Amino acid sequence: MRFRRLLIFALTLLAAQELAATPSMALGYRPKYPANFTHFDYTDPAAPKGGRLVLPAIGGYDTLNPYTLKGDKEAGIGAMTVESLMVQSEDEPFSAYPLIARDIALAPDKLSVTFRLDPRARFSNGKPVTAADVVFSFDTLTRDPSATPGYRFYYGDVARAVAVDAQTVRFDFKRPNAELHLIVAQLPIFSRDWIPKGKTLADVSMTPPIGTGPYKLSSYALGRQSEFARRTDYWAQKLPSRRGMYNFDRIVYRYYKDETARLEAFKAGEFDLSAENVAKQWARGYQGDKFDDGRIVKKTLPHGAASGMQGFVFNLRNPLFADRRVREALTLAFDFEWLNRQLFYGQYKRSGSYFSNSEMAAQGWPSEEELAILEPVRAKLDPEVFGLAVEPPVSDSRYGVRENLKRARSLLMSAGWRYQDGRLVDKLGQPFRFEFLSYSRTYERIVAQWQKQLAKLGVELAVRVVDPAIFQRRMNDFAYDTTVVVYGASQSPGNEQQTFHGCQAAKTPGSSNWAGLCDPGIEAILPRFQRFENRQQLVSAARALDRVLRAGRYVVPNWHIPYHRAAWWDRFGQPATLPRYYDVTNWAIQTWWAKPGN
Known part of the structure; x- marks a missing residue:
């Protein structure tokens, strides 16, 4: 009798999960497109096929593998030859629609998500996509030591991927995470045939992945050009999420220095x-x-789209930038208003937030919802977090950055720096000297103005422009003092915040924690991006984090349009x-x- 009750319970649970399966899902709202939609509104289902599109890329490439940590990546392979389980629409904050997976089912306890694969899905080698391929893709990206570490962080709350049967795959979670089921839906899927048994991603650096995408790499000249041919046998061309899309017969990338x-x-x-x-x-x-x-x-x-934060990041791994007063002083010396008038033709707006151009940006005093997040960790936060949201300094139209430089000098003095023979030195007499790293000469004229103002403070800034390949290696190794970075912002920020600001990412070469940030207050807030019940809770978490980051002066804010x-x-x-x-x-x-x- 007990066995029979357990069996009935198990079957009931399976039935509930089956009923929960849906062809689309959104984060905190109802998806825009119904189950019977025919195409996305921003596509034309009658678009003709044919012709060629030629695109530019900067630098060069030395690998055809988009998933390895090492190497300069070819520009198009990842986007055009490999697809994800589901596809995100581009007119909603975060909604997923069928592609390789025909539906999605989130468990009632939110500790797993199940996808049923479209039996029509085919890799470019003609073989069907199976649950085993999905598991292989997940395991490779998250466990292969030669993979870009961002995947390990992004899918860090996924305990395992399980092939339930040939056409069904389940992902088990370590803990409930509000967006993890949709993040898993973004997983790129490639064939088990791509990587020979016993080999790693590093061993297939010059072998393009076997994916399900609308194009195949047809030819390339290493570092100079690559060409993709549209697959006439593309399995998904009549799916609503692909109708009217990928219309060119050929797409070519040409590389420029x-x-x-x-x-x-x-x-x-x-x-x-x-x-x-x-x-x-x-x-x-x-x-x-x-x-x-x-x-x-x-x-x-x-x-x-949210613009995120572009800025000159201070690498906190260098003790020179450990003091917040020093970082604020260097920020005060940056004259954005002059640059916008003289070099940018008035085209830009200053980026004051890590979520610029978005409802996620903190404004004014903290709301009750934000305080509910911040108060429990008040002892770990700068008191400035609880005041008006920090805004970038503004220079005077008449006197320029003069008043800001006075404030900067006072901050540097209070941080223990002093003047000796016209230079700013520490207590041991060592000069204040650091380097700005770039791969483009475009930033030389921009940084030159900052360099000039810093010199008035006795600070020496050197600008070094290197080859893009060398630049990427130094970024992966965190071998820089400061450089320009972009903290990209989605419409629904989530796990990527761990890779930007989390302690574990700070210690992982190749991660996007460019500042080397490991702060107990921030570490306490980051889990909020995995645990929320509705969009308003996510907005409040983003605004709270934004306040803390802005108060820390970890970047010199740049601009956006x-x-x-x-x-x-x-x-x-x-x-x-x-x-x-x-x-x-x-x-x-x-x-x-x-x-x-x-």
Whole structure:
């Protein structure tokens, strides 16, 4: 009798899980698209197939493996040849729709998630996708020592992946995590055939992954060019989440050593689309007959994406930056207002938040919800956290950064620094000297102004520009004093905050904890990004973390713009509706098509 009751209970539980399966799921809200949707609103299901799109990339590459820690990655392989279990729409904060997995079921206790695979899913070698391939992909990315460590952090709360049967896979969690089921849905899936038994990711650095994506790598010239051919046998081309997408027969990447060479190549017609990040080039470089007569289209494209934080990060692994007063002083010497007038043509807004251009950004005094998060760890936080949200310093339009430099000098004196022979020195007489590392000469003229103001404080800043490959190695090894980084912000921040700011990431080479940040107050707040019941709780957690990070002065805040700057040769069609959260290059790859005759 007892066995019979247990069996009935088990069957009831399985039935409940089966009933919980749904073709889409969103984080804290109802998905926009119903189960019977035919295509995303920002695509055109009637888009024709054919033609070619040529894109630029900076630097070079020496590996065809997008998942290894070592090596400079080829630009397109990961996005165009490998797909995830489900796909995220680009007009919602965080919603997942069917792709390799046809549905998703979150356990009632939120300690596991189950996916049933689409039996039509095929790898580029023609073999079907099985649960064993999904388990292999997860285990490889999270356990292979040669894999980029970000995957271990991102999926850190996943205990194991289990092949329930050939078409069903379950992920068991170590603890409840509000977004983990949707994060798992983003897992890239590749075939077990890609990596020979007994080998690692490092052993297949020049073997492209076997994925389910719409393209295959057709040819390449190492470090100079790569070309992808559309798969005519692409299994998902009629799925609603893929209809009207990936329309080009060929996509080509051409590599350029610097931004100036890239722009001149674009105007010469060597590639088709330029997403511009340099204000001076946008203001002065995109001019001439080809723009005037319409052969090249130049546009600013609005978007609703969070801008995150771009800034000059202080590497706390260097004792020079251990004192918050020192970091604040160096920040006061950065004259954004002058740069925006003189170099940026007034195009930018200052980034005051790690969640700029988003509802996640802290403003004014802490709300009751934020205080409920901050008060339990008050003893571990700077008192400034409980005041008005810290804003970047502003220079006077008439006197420039003079008053800020006075404040900076006082801060440096209080931190134990003194002047000797016109230089700022410590108690042992060692000068205050550090280096700014970059792979692009674009930042030389920007940092030059900061360099000039720091010199007035007796601080020596050297600027070193290195080859992109050397730059990446030094970033992986945290071998820098300061450099420019971007703390990317999604519409639903989550596990990536651990990789940005967590103690374990600070000790892991190749992680995104560029500041080397390991703070007990922050460490106490980070779990809030895994444990929330609704979107408002997530917003409050982000705002609370934002206050703490801003008070710490771990970066010199840079700037952002609430639109994309792009130009393209007028030989392409585009859907009538823009996505809301998108990258220009991916938008073109996914939804554009070649006009007849091109």
